[in-house]
Amino acid sequence: MCGRFSQAYTWEDVYAFSQPLTVPAAPAPNLQAHYNLSPTNEVDVIVWSGQGRALKKARWGLVPPWHKGPLKGVVPHINARLETIDTNKLFNRAFVKNRCIIPASGFYEWTGPKEDRIPHFISHANGTLMAFAGIWERWRNPETGEEIVSCSIITREANTWMSQLHDRMPAMLHPADFDHWLQGHGGKDLLMQPPPEMREWIVHKRMNRAGVGDDDPATCAPAPAEEPVAPEPPVQGSLI
Known part of the structure; x- marks a missing residue:
């Protein structure tokens, strides 16, 4: 699963x-x-x-081209499972015809109980960009006539390192395979190669809310360690 990620880079990057x-x-x-x-x-x-x-813009959450209702009613298909991408009717057309690479400076996953989720930021070990494998589609809004390009990130089973945080992870491409992927020459095997070495740290819980801190670099910075709470002094005359 990949439900939040970061794209923080310059045009030159x-x-x-x-x-x-x-x-x-x-x-x-x-x-x-x-x-x-x-x-x-x-x-x-x-x-x-x-x-x-070419670098383009796309709405994150694939809208199938045959969808007939309003955009508001579309379930945002943000992820597509690698294992079934060539058989699932939501994704198999795009897998053959419309592939993309989604550059990312990192992504987030959570650990801990539901009522106290701890966010982690995962990035390339050397700080360079990651190449998430993706698919895209075009859909025309019947209400407005607007053409909307949308995309999904392909996910795969987590490797040993990532499995400490989650059982899924984005499928990532190596630079030598970029053209093979984009032009459709390579199959699912391109996405099963070992991912790059990664690193992770805990970030502030404010990013648990969607969109909060999207423009703030501190959002993906290591969270400061919590200060230890000093014990209260005993009440005078009580038994210790």
């Missing part, structure tokens, strides 16, 4: 990460950093344009 983008924007855009992206937010995706790799 993502341009170099994509090896580079072969259809650069002109002039280079001033990208806004996001530290707490939630379902239905607009996110960056890298797609194959026919001429090369």
Whole structure:
């Protein structure tokens, strides 16, 4: 499961990460950093344009192209399971025709009981961007005529390291496989390779609320250790 993630980078960062983008924007855009992206937010995706790799925007939460109702009624399909992506009718068309890479500076998972969830930030061990494998679709809103591009992050079974936090994790691509993935030459095997080495730390619980701190770098910073609570002095005359 991946229900929140971060895209905090400059145009130069993502341009170099994509090896580079072969259809650069002109002039280079001033990208806004996001530290707490939630379902239905607009996110960056890298797609194959026919001429090369291009950076586009997409709504996070796949809307199937055959959906007939209003956008408000769509369940946001933010994740697509790798194990069934080629057979699930929600995703198999996009898996064949519309693949993308979702650059990420990290993602969040939670541990602890439901009433006291502890958020963790997971990122590449060396601080560079991660390449989440994704799929995308186009859908036209019947109420407004607006075309909406939407996407899902593909998830896989967690590796040994990640399983300490959750049993699922984003499927990640290695740079050498970017074009194979985007152009449809590679199959699910590309997403089963060992992910990059990762690191994690606990962050402030304020990010448990969707959208809170999305523009604040402190959202994904290590939470300060809680100060020990000093014992209260005994009441005079009581038995110790």
